[in-house]
Amino acid sequence: MARVRVRVSTGVMLLAGIVAAPALAGAQQPQTAPPAAGAAAPAQVTQVREELERLRLEFEALRRTYDERLQQLERRLTEIGGGPMVLTPPATQTSAPDHQQQTPPPPPPQTDPATPSQAPAQQPAGSSKVFNPDISVNGNFIGAAGRNPFASLSPLQLSEVEAAFQAIVDPYARADFFVAVGPEGAEVEEGYITFTSLPANLLLKAGKLRANFGKMNTLHTHGLPSVDRPLVTANLVGGDEGFADAGLSLSHLINNPVMYLELTGEVFAGLSDVFQSVKRSELVYVGRVRGYHDVNDASNLDLGVSFAYGPSTIDLPPGLLTSIEPAPIIQAAGMNKRMVGVDATFRYRPPSRAIYRRLNVRTELIWSRQEMPEEMFESAFGMYTSAEYQFARRWYIGGRYDRSGRTLDGDAIDTGGSAFLTFWPTEFSQIRGQFRRINFAEGVKANEFLFQFNFTIGAHGAHVF
Amino acid sequence: MRKYLLRLSLGAAVLGAYHAAAFAAPPAPAPIKVVTTTADLAALAREIGGDRVAVTALANPTQDPHQVDPKPSFIVQVNKADLLIAVGRELEIGWLPSLTTSARNAKVQPGGAGYLDASANVKILEIPTGQITRAMGDVHPQGNPHYWLDPANGRIIARSIKDKLSSMAPSDKPYFEQRYAQFDTKLAAAEKRWDAMLAPYKGAKLVTYHRSWPNFMERWGLNVVGYVEPKPGIPASPSHIIELIEDMKRQNVKLIVMEPYFSPKTPESIAARVGGTVLVLAPSVGAVKEAADYLQLFDYNIGKLAGALKLATGR
Numbered sequence: 111m112a113r114v115r116v117r118v119s120t121g122v123m124l125l126a127g128i129v130a131a132p133a134l135a136g137a138q139q140p141q142t143a144p145p146a147a148g149a150a151a152p153a154q155v156t157q158v159r160e161e162l163e164r165l166r167l168e169f170e171a172l173r174r175t176y177d178e179r180l181q182q183l184e185r186r187l188t189e190i191g192g193g194p195m196v197l198t199p200p201a202t203q204t205s206a207p208d209h210q211q212q213t214p215p216p217p218p219p220q221t222d223p224a225t226p227s228q229a230p231a232q233q234p235a236g237s238s239k240v241f242n243p244d245i246s247v248n249g250n251f252i253g254a255a256g257r258n259p260f261a262s263l264s265p266l267q268l269s270e271v272e273a274a275f276q277a278i279v280d281p282y283a284r285a286d287f288f289v290a291v292g293p294e295g296a297e298v299e300e301g302y303i304t305f306t307s308l309p310a311n312l313l314l315k316a317g318k319l320r321a322n323f324g325k326m327n328t329l330h331t332h333g334l335p336s337v338d339r340p341l342v343t344a345n346l347v348g349g350d351e352g353f354a355d356a357g358l359s360l361s362h363l364i365n366n367p368v369m370y371l372e373l374t375g376e377v378f379a380g381l382s383d384v385f386q387s388v389k390r391s392e393l394v395y396v397g398r399v400r401g402y403h404d405v406n407d408a409s410n411l412d413l414g415v416s417f418a419y420g421p422s423t424i425d426l427p428p429g430l431l432t433s434i435e436p437a438p439i440i441q442a443a444g445m446n447k448r449m450v451g452v453d454a455t456f457r458y459r460p461p462s463r464a465i466y467r468r469l470n471v472r473t474e475l476i477w478s479r480q481e482m483p484e485e486m487f488e489s490a491f492g493m494y495t496s497a498e499y500q501f502a503r504r505w506y507i508g509g510r511y512d513r514s515g516r517t518l519d520g521d522a523i524d525t526g527g528s529a530f531l532t533f534w535p536t537e538f539s540q541i542r543g544q545f546r547r548i549n550f551a552e553g554v555k556a557n558e559f560l561f562q563f564n565f566t567i568g569a570h571g572a573h574v575f
Numbered sequence: 576m577r578k579y580l581l582r583l584s585l586g587a588a589v590l591g592a593y594h595a596a597a598f599a600a601p602p603a604p605a606p607i608k609v610v611t612t613t614a615d616l617a618a619l620a621r622e623i624g625g626d627r628v629a630v631t632a633l634a635n636p637t638q639d640p641h642q643v644d645p646k647p648s649f650i651v652q653v654n655k656a657d658l659l660i661a662v663g664r665e666l667e668i669g670w671l672p673s674l675t676t677s678a679r680n681a682k683v684q685p686g687g688a689g690y691l692d693a694s695a696n697v698k699i700l701e702i703p704t705g706q707i708t709r710a711m712g713d714v715h716p717q718g719n720p721h722y723w724l725d726p727a728n729g730r731i732i733a734r735s736i737k738d739k740l741s742s743m744a745p746s747d748k749p750y751f752e753q754r755y756a757q758f759d760t761k762l763a764a765a766e767k768r769w770d771a772m773l774a775p776y777k778g779a780k781l782v783t784y785h786r787s788w789p790n791f792m793e794r795w796g797l798n799v800v801g802y803v804e805p806k807p808g809i810p811a812s813p814s815h816i817i818e819l820i821e822d823m824k825r826q827n828v829k830l831i832v833m834e835p836y837f838s839p840k841t842p843e844s845i846a847a848r849v850g851g852t853v854l855v856l857a858p859s860v861g862a863v864k865e866a867a868d869y870l871q872l873f874d875y876n877i878g879k880l881a882g883a884l885k886l887a888t889g890r
Contacts, residue, residue, distance in 0.1 A: 281686065284676060307681030311654065363654055363679055370647035402647040407635055410646060457644075461635035462836050464642050503810055503838075536808065537669075538709060567709075573669040575644050 243277035243285075246568030248332045258548065258556035267293060270331055274571065282307045288330065299330070299354060315359040320352055321382075322359060322374045322398045323416045324451040324474050326494075327352050333574040335470070335498040336530045337544045337560040341512035342492030345524065346449070346478045348383035353418070355382040355394065370402040378420070385420040388443045394420030408460040416451040424518060426483065445481040447517075452476075468500035480517050490520035506532040512548070522551035539565040607743055610656035610683075612667050613640055615723045616693055616732065618860040618869040620660060622758045623736045627747050631656075633674075636861035639836045641713070641808070645670040650677045658739065659683035663694035666720035691739045694720070697728040700789045712806025724858065725790035726766055729869055733758055765870050769877045770795070776884040780826055782819065784833035784842060787858050791876070800826055803833070803842050811841050823849045829887035832880070834858045854883045 250270040254263040275287040283305045290299040302317030320328050326343055331350075339350060347353055357378030364371040376396040380387025385394040400414040423443040451474060458469040473495040480488045492514025500506045512526040526548035533541045542562040549555050606629040611617040617632035624630065631652050634643045640662070653659060653674050661667055675684055682689030699718035707716050722728045737755040741748040777796040784803040792799050801822055805815040822828075829851035831842045835858075842853045856876045857866040866872040884890070 278685065281684065282681075304676060306676055306679070306684055308679065311679045313677065313679050363650070365651065365654070370651050372647070400647075404646065404648045410648070412647070459644065461638035464638050465836065466838060536709070536713070570665070570668045572673040573642075573644060575646065575673075 241277070243275040243287075244569035246274045246566055246571055248272045248274070248330075248564065248566045250331050251563040251565075252337055253561045254558055255560075256556070256558035258558050259554055260550060261556065261558070263558075263560075269293070272299065272330065272332070274569075276569070279303060302359075311363040311365065313361045313363075316357075318354060318356045319359060320354045321357075321378065321384075321396045321418065322361075322376060323347065323353055323396055323418050323449070324476065325412075325414065325453045325455060325472060326474060329574070332540075332564050332566065335496065335506070335508050335532070336510060336528060337542055337562045338528075338546065340474075340494035340496070340510060340514075341524050341526050341548065342474070342476055342494055342514040345514040345516045346384075346476050346490060346492050351383045353382050353384040355379055355385070357394070368403070370400075372398075372400045374398040374400070380420055384422070384449075385418070385447065386423040386443070387421045388423065389421075392421045392444065394418065409456070409458045412453075412455040412457070414451075414453045416449075416453070418447075418449040418451075420447060421445065422447045422480065424480065424482070442483055445483075447481065448479045450477045466500065466503050468506075469497070471495075471497045476514075478517055478520075482518075488518055488520055490515035490517055504534045506534070508532070516551070519551075524551050525549045538567070539563070604744075607740060608655055608657045609660065610652050610658070611660040612662055612671060613723075614859050614861040615729075615869065615872070616660045616662065616736075618872070619723075619729060619733050620736050622869060623733055623751055623754050624740055625750065625754050627744065627750060628740065632861075636857075636859040637835055639834070640666055640859070641669065643667070643670045645673040647677075649674050653678035653683060654680050656680060656683050656689065658689045658691060658743065660691045660693055660736065660739075662720050662723070663692040664699065664717045664720035664722070665715050689743070691735060693732045693735060694722065695735060697722050697731045698725065698790065700793065701786065712804070713808030714806075719786060719789050721787045721858065722790050724788060725794045726762055726769070726873060727794065728790060730759060730762055761870060765873065769873055772877050772881045773797070773884075775890045776881070776888060779830075779884050779888050779890075780828045781830040781832055781884075781887070782823060782828055782845075784831070784837050787834055788832060788856075795877075800828055803831065803837075803845065816841065816845060820845055820848045823851070830854060830883055832856055835862055851887060852883060854879060856880065 248271070249268065250272070251267070252263070252269050253266045254261070255265065269292060271291045273287075273289045273291075275289075276285070278284045283303050285301075285303045287301040288299040289301075290297050298318055300317070300319050302315045302319045305314040305316075308314055322328060324347070326339060327347055339352075343349060343352065355378035357376055359374060359376040361372055361374035364373060374397065376398075378385065378394040378396065380392065380394045382394075387393065396416065396418045398414060398416040400412070402410065402412045404410045421444045423441050424445050426440045426442055453472070453474040455470065455472040457471075458467075460467055473493065475493045476491070478490045478492075480490070482488050494510055494512045494514075496508060496510035498506055498508035508530045510528045510530075512524070512528070514524055516522045516524075526546065528544055528546045530542060530544040535541070540562070542564070544560040544562070546558045546560060547556065548558075604627075606627055607624065609617075609620045609624060609628045609630045611620055611630065611632050613634050614632040614636035617630045620628060620630045633649050633652060634640050649670075656678075659675070661671055680689075681687060684690060685692075694717075699722055701715075702718035703711070703714055703716060707714060723732060733755060737751045740751045744751075773795040778798055780798045780800045781792075782801045782803065783792075783799055786802060786804075786807055788799065791797075801819050803811050803816075803819070805811060811819075823845070829849060831846050831851060831853045833839065833842050833853060833855055835855050839853060839855070845851075846853045856879060857863045857872055860866055860869055860872045863875060866875040
């Protein structure tokens with residue numbers, strides 16, 4: 111009992127102590143002052159007063175400055191019509207570096223009071239989201255009917271989903287990524303940086319890119335005028351994957367009074383479906399000259415010559431190894447291949463009817479010369495000619511003639527023809543039907559009907575040209 | 576010997592003439608090469624720049640400025656430009672980025688010293704709010720880009736161009752200031768004329784094809800009650816046409832204003848059903864030969880419109 115009482119009294123004392131502490135502390139303050147006072151007290155009080163007065167004046171000055179600034183700002187706001195002040199560049203200029211956003215806005219223009227203007231109501235670009243790349247996703251759904259013993263097309267398939275991420279990197283470059291996901295998995299179709307601010311009319315791209323070999327090779331699936339690519343692409347230029355590889359592309363614009371003239375030189379690692387390198391020292395080289403000329407406001411001519419050279423790995427034809435039964439698949443690496451391409455495009459689009467009429471006629475010729483074992487060479491030639499005509503705001507009709515040998519057998523000539531009809535509900539979706547006939551070199555004929563739904567969501571991409 | 580002397584004196588004369596030509600007048604500085612995406616911006620750049628600039632417009636004025644091909648010949652123009660002026664607000668989104676990327680010209684990259692977005696500081700209408708989807712058609716998230724069709728905005732664009740040119744060629748600043756002042760005076764006088772011409776028709780109702788005219792119509796208090804396109808960039812469906820005809824009949828609207836780059840077939844059939852008329856106006860400088868500069872663009876459009884409104888409203 112005694113112990114309990116002791117504990118209680120200790121608790122009460124503690125509590126009292128806690129409660130009293132601030133009061134005591136407060137009480138102690140005036141008590142501490144007197145020792146510091148004494149003879150020097152009036153001098154110190156004057157000093158404190160002076161200090162206070164100085165602070166008051168400073169505060170007043172500060173207040174005046176802020177008042178003036180506020181009034182200035184209000185004036186500016188009224189001058190620009192009461193709209194919010196634009197502190198940020200438009201969202202399209204997401205490339206603007208951070209420090210640009212923090213700099214104060216330029217003084218607003220002197221506005222004629224008779225014609226009040228209004229600052230554009232823009233989203234404040236404070237969020238880091240404005241620096242997100244432009245994102246779009248394209249789906250390519252295709253279907254096939256009819257007979258083709260060599261084709262691997264399923265009756266229905268989502269053949270490709272391509273996601274594009276594009277933005278300006280910094281004041282010197284932009285970057286573009288295209289990730290394609292198909293039945294065989296995901297792959298970076300292209301991913302490169304483009305240096306836009308180089309001297310001497312140069313443009314440098316570095317990364318994985320579609321080689322600047324001909325016209326068809328640089329087009330993505332959604333930019334094609336037909337469901338498929340021409341036979342020559344399948345036989346000589348890597349098929350659907352095309353000639354896309356890791357490398358560098360440097361191009362130069364030659365200014366002249368006659369035409370647009372561009373020279374491109376590219377070097378690739380040799381990891382594509384067209385060229386395969388097994389040695390670090392053996393690279394793939396591509397060169398292209400492109401000339402373009404406006405015939406008039408409505409028509410233009412686009413011409414190109416391309417060249418590619420590099421090592422490839424080939425499956426040896428079983429014919430060379432007839433002594434062994436069954437013939438094993440033997441590959442030969444480091445076999446050099448040379449390809450030359452010529453392409454020509456004629457476009458007609460009358461400006462005042464640009465949304466209703468368009469004609470594109472294109473032809474591409476490709477020669478391939480593949481080194482074979484025992485110092486032999488296999489030459490092959492392939493070509494296509496296609497035409498596409500827009501006859502109404504949303505309708506296109508087209509046709510294509512195909513003829514191509516094969517890289518390892520130039521005498522095996524496949525020929526074909528296609529007719530296609532495209533309906534464009536908007537520029538973000540296309541519905542297309544295509545009749546395709548192929549006469550394979552083996553004597554087999556294929557008659558097929560292909561159809562396609564191609565659709566894009568997200569950012570508005572560049573018009574295909 | 577005589578021949579030799581003759582040659583010598585001829586040579587001296589030629590040399591003398593060359594020197595006289597070279598020293599008589601100080602060499603004029605090369606004009607600033609200005610490339611604009613549209614003819615309207617080119618017209619305004621000429622008003623301000625005078626002989627100190629060489630201006631080229633990319634898009635043909637008879638063409639829908641949304642639907643321009645990024646032609647390589649444009650790359651050559653942008654490559655040589657000291658200053659690139661764009662309408663902005665994503666009007667050129669389908670074609671300008673690929674041109675600037677391939678232009679090999681650091682100055683005119685967006686944000687560069689030689690790039691001017693003319694939409695800065697102008698009055699922008701129809702900025703969509705809330706959720707924006709493509710179900711709304713080809714809608715511009717940053718507002719309607721046809722803002723140059725209000726002369727008040729033209730003045731602001733001219734001022735932006737004047738400021739830009741002055742910063743690029745500070746020694747010519749007084750020249751640009753003077754040209755701007757002249758343009759401002761001319762424009763102010765013309766505005767009074769235009770206001771007077773359209774004043775009787777304030778509140779008059781009409782229909783337009785595309786949403787190209789909100790700034791123009793708002794400026795003169797005209798009331799756009801419908802569009803031939805159900806949504807921007809989407810062609811009219813039969814049901815929309817029927818609804819529009821009903822609407823026009825109900826509200827007694829007799830005038831359809833359209834751009835020259837659309838087919839007149841649908842508007843004409845609608846006009847025939849409501850007993851009205853179709854008026855093709857010039858959305859850009861140079862779309863018709865009478866609209867050769869920025870002021871003439873309005874002279875032409877307002878003259879035509881006032882005439883058509885007189886017929887349609889009987890005022």
